[in-house]
Amino acid sequence: MKAGISPNCSYVWRSICWGRELLAGGLRWNVGDGNLISVMHDKWIPGCGAWKAEENESVSENLMVSELLTDDKKWDVARLQTLFPHFVVKLPPKVLHFAWRALHDMIAISENMRCHHVPTTHICYWCGKVRGTTTHGLIWCDLVREEWKTTKFWADICNFKNLRLMDLCLLIKDKRGEEGVEKWFFLLWMTWKFLCEVKYGKNEKWERLNLDFGQSMFTSYHSARQQVLVEAQLLPKEGARNWYPPPKEMLRVDVDVAFREDGLTSGMGFVVRNFQGKIIFAGCQTIGCTATVLMGELHALMLAVGHCLENDTSPIVVFTDSLLATHVLSD
Numbered sequence: 001m002k003a004g005i006s007p008n009c010s011y012v013w014r015s016i017c018w019g020r021e022l023l024a025g026g027l028r029w030n031v032g033d034g035n036l037i038s039v040m041h042d043k044w045i046p047g048c049g050a051w052k053a054e055e056n057e058s059v060s061e062n063l064m065v066s067e068l069l070t071d072d073k074k075w076d077v078a079r080l081q082t083l084f085p086h087f088v089v090k091l092p093p094k095v096l097h098f099a100w101r102a103l104h105d106m107i108a109i110s111e112n113m114r115c116h117h118v119p120t121t122h123i124c125y126w127c128g129k130v131r132g133t134t135t136h137g138l139i140w141c142d143l144v145r146e147e148w149k150t151t152k153f154w155a156d157i158c159n160f161k162n163l164r165l166m167d168l169c170l171l172i173k174d175k176r177g178e179e180g181v182e183k184w185f186f187l188l189w190m191t192w193k194f195l196c197e198v199k200y201g202k203n204e205k206w207e208r209l210n211l212d213f214g215q216s217m218f219t220s221y222h223s224a225r226q227q228v229l230v231e232a233q234l235l236p237k238e239g240a241r242n243w244y245p246p247p248k249e250m251l252r253v254d255v256d257v258a259f260r261e262d263g264l265t266s267g268m269g270f271v272v273r274n275f276q277g278k279i280i281f282a283g284c285q286t287i288g289c290t291a292t293v294l295m296g297e298l299h300a301l302m303l304a305v306g307h308c309l310e311n312d313t314s315p316i317v318v319f320t321d322s323l324l325a326t327h328v329l330s331d
């Protein structure tokens with residue numbers, strides 16, 4: 001890979017060398033013992049846009065990937081965490097996905113598209129004035145900047161126009177903690193949705209970016225998540241993976257039906273729990289030869305609901321895996 005071109009070498013050799021440059025541009029390291037891979041200079045990180053580590057003052061220029069591995073060739077997680085900034089953000093999957101792409105300059109903004117060899121101008125689509133970088137589009141562009149000024153984040157970032165999104169993110173994390181970063185990403189995601197709507201959409205409701213609305217959306221998301229966390233802690237741990245509690249004043253009814261293989265008998269059962277996961281009633285019955293699952297589920301529901309009506313005045317929520325049964329009930 002290192003042979004050179006001499007002034008009198010053949011046309012074929014020149015072509016081979018030209019092809020080698022092209023090849024080198026696309027080569028990535030597959031980490032084995034990591035002895036030959038430079039942490040900062042080589043392309044070795046799968047899933048990261050450029051396959052290279054982000055600029056990072058705390059990492060030595062000479063650090064080799066082998067130094068990030070333990071003796072038994074596993075990643076030295078503690079070392080990685082001290083060298084590379086990391087934090088945990090909890091956001092809806094689509095916002096997380098957006099955040100990851102934005103941090104790696106992989107959202108469809110002119111400058112990023114040019115880096116990925118999409119033939120387009122490098123000027124911002126929305127204002128048509130300057131280079132359309134990730135941070136320009138999401139924060140500094142004429143179309144969105146005024147709205148960002150209304151948020152508390154403006155004071156944190158307004159003097160750092162040249163920083164990359166990753167650095168702005170670290171800045172916000174230092175000032176406002178992980179929850180601040182979560183909120184900031186939520187607003188960036190709203191901004192991106194707005195920009196896409198302006199570019200591709202025909203929807204009238206996006207006349208202007210409204211980050212105030214974004215903040216209240218985030219607040220409701222956050223408090224709903226806290227609520228689920230609190231309630232999940234109250235649940236029985238065993239087998240409760242898909243179980244979530246009813247609202248506090250209600251009871252949750254679960255019913256199910258099982259058939260014997262010979263098809264001659266079937267059985268049904270029900271469990272009624274409160275918001276803490278505590279069982280209030282439970283029952284089961286053999287129901288002979290039931291014609292269909294629907295009949296079985298309805299039979300079980302009737303029994304369970306009857307029990308609830310007789311013994312408790314709380315409203316109930318019913319869970320069944322028969323979609324038909326819920327249709328029959330709600331009709």
Ligand SMILES: [Zn+2]
Nearest residue numbers: 124126127141
């Ligand atoms: Zn712009």
